[in-house]
Amino acid sequence: MIMKLDLKLDHITVVARTLDEGADHIRQMLGIDMPQGGAHPAMGTHNRLLSLGESTFLELIAVDQQAAAPDRPRWFDLDRFDGPPVLATWVLGTDDIPAALSTAHPDSGEATPITRGDLSWLISVPKDGSMPVDGAFPALIEWPSGPHPASRMPDLGCRIQSLSISHPDAETIEVLIGNRIDRTCITISKGPKSILAQIETPNGMKVLS
Numbered sequence: 001m002i003m004k005l006d007l008k009l010d011h012i013t014v015v016a017r018t019l020d021e022g023a024d025h026i027r028q029m030l031g032i033d034m035p036q037g038g039a040h041p042a043m044g045t046h047n048r049l050l051s052l053g054e055s056t057f058l059e060l061i062a063v064d065q066q067a068a069a070p071d072r073p074r075w076f077d078l079d080r081f082d083g084p085p086v087l088a089t090w091v092l093g094t095d096d097i098p099a100a101l102s103t104a105h106p107d108s109g110e111a112t113p114i115t116r117g118d119l120s121w122l123i124s125v126p127k128d129g130s131m132p133v134d135g136a137f138p139a140l141i142e143w144p145s146g147p148h149p150a151s152r153m154p155d156l157g158c159r160i161q162s163l164s165i166s167h168p169d170a171e172t173i174e175v176l177i178g179n180r181i182d183r184t185c186i187t188i189s190k191g192p193k194s195i196l197a198q199i200e201t202p203n204g205m206k207v208l209s
Helices: 019-030 097-102 170-180
Strands: 008-015 036-040 045-051 057-063 086-093 110-116 119-125 139-142 159-166 186-189 194-201 204-208
Touching: 008 019, 008 159, 019 045, 019 057, 019 204, 036 110, 086 194, 097 110, 097 119, 097 139, 159 170, 170 186
Parallel strands: 008 057, 086 139, 159 186
Antiparallel strands: 008 086, 036 045, 045 057, 110 119, 119 139, 159 194, 194 204
């Protein structure tokens, strides 16, 4: 039976101790100044956002030190993060997150409601805030109906060309979702953990890690 390719690349996420530190990293890697994003009250975080097309984007996220601490661990393992900025994980979009989670990694967590300004959505977040398979297994996201949020983000002429995920447990990722992903630009391989994105920018082809 041929399964429907119902999981599509939605965005890639760089985590950092602060947005300024992360923005410096992205500026060095891509030659791009990350536009402003917003805050996530439920998680005590804030971000910057860059369109990579009409339905794909780059997110930079960090703890918002001015926000009240949440009553749960923050997502993207930010409570424990204390290193240089890094492309930490990827996020796949779905139209049915409960169904997608039913066959996802057991550490993917629950569909969690999140808001940023007037926008609300559901995303998979483990209760302890960690990222399944060290971030190599993607989070799952379901946006409300209508235009994708990337379509209203600043478009500075950047487009993702490839996303390469390497992990010693790559086989688990393939078994769980490998035949459900639109693989137009995604490759998954066994090896040391790394996530690399090749992005076409006004400054030429760049690699973000």
